[in-house]
Amino acid sequence: MVDSADLLNGAISELVREHRLARGFSQEHLASLCGLDRTYISSIERKRSNVSIEALAKIADALGVNPSELLIELTALIER
Template sequence: MVHVSSSTARERFARAMRTLRQTKGLSQEDLAERAGLHRNYIGSVERGERNVGIDNLERIAQALETELIDLIGRSD
């Protein structure tokens, strides 16, 4: 049986992304610039408001200097 958390995958990913960004001492603006995305987009991802496409997931992971699989794995 698979355990399903009460929070959505999107919410868990948002928390993992925010935590890693903060651990690296980056602001949302810094991350947005590194990823080539708008700062409002990064904020909405971190609030769990957006479903993020695979291309943007990869851009965010690269900007955080981590592998995509590791970033996604943090959200388990």
């Protein structure tokens, strides 16, 4: 049985990477835009970090995505 936290981390990882690449941002550029460390962005994308709501909101803002829309996308990914 898959842990719901693992599903959530996987979905967050996938969405952050997809949105970042769609905008042509490097991990370093995204990190700079949202005031986070590049290694943290990398660890999120590799499913190595649990993301706080605050960090997720900063990332969403830097990607030009409404945080609530990002959560809707997360829900859709988890339900697949």
